[in-house]
Amino acid sequence: MASAAALSGVGLSWNSSVAAQVSSCSRNPSGFRTKMAVSVEKKQKFTLQKSQEIFNEAKELMPGGVSSPVRAFKSVGGQPIVFDSVKGSHVWDVDGNEYIDYVGSWGPAIIGHADDQVNAALTETLKKGTSFGAPCVLENLLAEMVISAVPSIEMVRFVNSGTEACMGVLRLARAFASRPKIIKFEGCYHGHADPFLVKAGSGVATLGLPDSPGVPKAATVDTLTSPYNDLATVENLFKTHKGEIAAVMLEPVVGNAGFIEPKPGFLNGLRQITKENDALLVFDEVMTGFRLAYGGAQEYFGVTPDLTTLGKIIGGGLPVGAYGGRREIMEMVAPAGPMYQAGTLSGNPLAMTAGIHTLKRLKEPGSYEYLDKVTQELVRGILDVGKKAGHELSGGYISGMFGFFFTEGPVYNFSDAKKSDTAKFGRFHRGMLEEGVYLAPSQFEAGFTSLAHSSEDIEQTIAAAEKVFRQI
Template identity: 45%
Template sequence: MNGGNPNTDKSQRLLKLAEEVTPGGVHSPVRAFGAVGGCPRFIERGEGPYLFDVDGNKYLDFCCSWGPLILGHADSDVVAAVKEQVDRGMTFGASTELEYKLAQFIVSRIEVVDKIRFVSSGTEAVMSAIRLARGFTKRDLILKFEGCYHGHSDHLLVKAGSGLVTFGQTASAGVPDDITKNTVVLPLDDEEALQKFFAEYGDKLAAVIIEGVPANNGLLIQRHDYMRLLRTLTEQHGVVLILDEVITGFRIGFGGATEYYGIRPDLVTYGKIIGGGMPVGAFGGRADIMDHVAPLGAVYQAGTLSGNPVAMTAGLATLEKLAADNIYAEMENRNRRFVSEITTRLASSSVNIAGVASIFWILFQRDIPRSAAAIDSDGIAHYNRMHTRMLNAGIYLPPSGYEVCFLSTVHTDEVLNEAAETIARIIGEEAHQWA
């Protein structure tokens, strides 16, 4: 691992130049390092589990491009397939065999997906699934949960306020109340609130959407009983259950959260891994619902780059490798050993690491939360202060204490054992200051 204060002159210079032509100098807010401070690193290349910035610094990457790179950076098989496709063309604005191949690959292996439609991002996938649910049910009301992120479409940029539910309290400027008034927010892991809401509003709901495992506001692993109750209530009231698997799809198992919880949603949304590192999204599910999408039905959805051949190629190469290698059990065991090694070294501190499959989340609090309200904001502040020290030691963690970390297939035990010692030391020093 690195040590000291690495040179960041080029990154600092690039940030100043970027700020002249881009809001905040970044193209996604979290990249600005606003929560953690310090200079955002401008990355030049990735290789295996490592990132290399423009100043020549090397980092062990636990961000993995926010989840898509389950095979690590620049996987040779994926890169070779993409290069071959690029030579044939990058986009045609027409149908290709590659669209069918990736769709057939998913439909034939994921039991809950009868039909699938590709788009270009997770946000598009969720936006389309919501529109489809409303068109299918002929209802308007949508239920989401506090702490779940489903992209930045207007009707889902809402948060919970005081009381049982919040109707349309926007979390972003520029979103009119009229757009969010049909979006309801409930707390996670609250069966009483869920049952009370369904008793009053269940027959008005078009859809309920929930992350497979909420992983955008901490790692809020839900109880199986809670997820089964949600499935039961939606079925009883004819409500479309949308499982947002943009993060969890092909990440917490080949079958994602549907396999993990043993439930069958009506629709699922995908992104990240199914594009193998290229921009992609998808929504799919029951055939009788999917057949309401144009051109078969009246629910409109379109996209110039939807199903583009480069993303389809990268996605197919990635999923074929995941299916053939059956790597999930080994990744989960590796993550468990890694987390155990860190927590054993921190046995006397008030630090936890939540984990599921190949995802983990470092939190400075004694109890692992299942709801957003149970997250200790003081603990988040300690993570944020720790972040720069991790970077200086060659550990690239997400630049926000609310974000989770990912492993790839190339995060070997040897690499992780070395990292565990460094991570435990830095966390322990921060925890000591906290105490």
């Protein structure tokens, strides 16, 4: 929770009544949060005055006033929210507004924000130091948990972000296959490294940039693209570039073009095509890892890739990423092999601790059943009230990941997603903010639930959506 001193630099006074709204949550016999104890006072008038003051100052200090583009609300319009604190399934901004959160720090808050058990473990680890730049036993513990959970991973390398994991796995795939080219899918985002910024989904789409200036042609000449859910195009690319393609890389469930599921047989088809062409299959599970199932999308769909990237959840809210796969491939990574990749803060004790305790909680019986239950109720409820109000909507969910589009659908790829009424989504997003619900500020982003979301949260969200749908 922020202190008065923490906010004094921007000329704000800390309202202690906001802090009082956050309390520990009660749990049902299964161990899941059932209700957030919050103030029952009359809801204050929605205002973003302090957020606006901070954001206006930030625009003079940081490009666009943010440290990551989608936070600037470019695609939905209006004033970005400046967060002050988080707890469970709720967040509070600097104006004292309270929201039910379906962004979850873009995925890692799967057991809820600021979990008491994770925070307690972090406090104890903090006493020993924040970074060693040397091996620590916590790396072994988290590595064992990841290897035992994810079907494709026999060895793992920890890094500091999903982007870094994807950079490392790309270099590794090319080194192992001794080939230069990769196939990626339109709308799939694998971080902001140069080779991936081709038809790269939400962040680029939000800003209206087909690609990013500053990326030389030489960096993307070996990046081939295909529509998602299109096996025929993949097969043709292998025929056209026979013997040149090192790997096919994708989000097994797309989260960066909105939530898009693979068609039945799509992932299996990719597995077959890559085997037939001696190429590697790479799953970017930065979003889906430990979210769709404990073993990720590859466990959920029963398709095992050669290499996998992970992030978000395995850091429990701290910056972390990882890539892993078959032992024979991973042993090419330095110092075991010749493919170089390094990172001073990789495997730092704080991130390892948060990841260990988050995965422990996820492994408790009933975790994924609960995520499936609340997410199903949420998505079905929103689609139902939206259609009753006369809006064209489509959407879906798997476990704790979901999304919906303002188009009749179905949505099978990024081209389908772009048929959405983004202006209407912007109005819907703003209306939901005013009703106390925080959704991703882009039509082209997935949403996330957590073990901290209660039935009351879901009911309030659907009621808010029903009201907003009538207004827009």
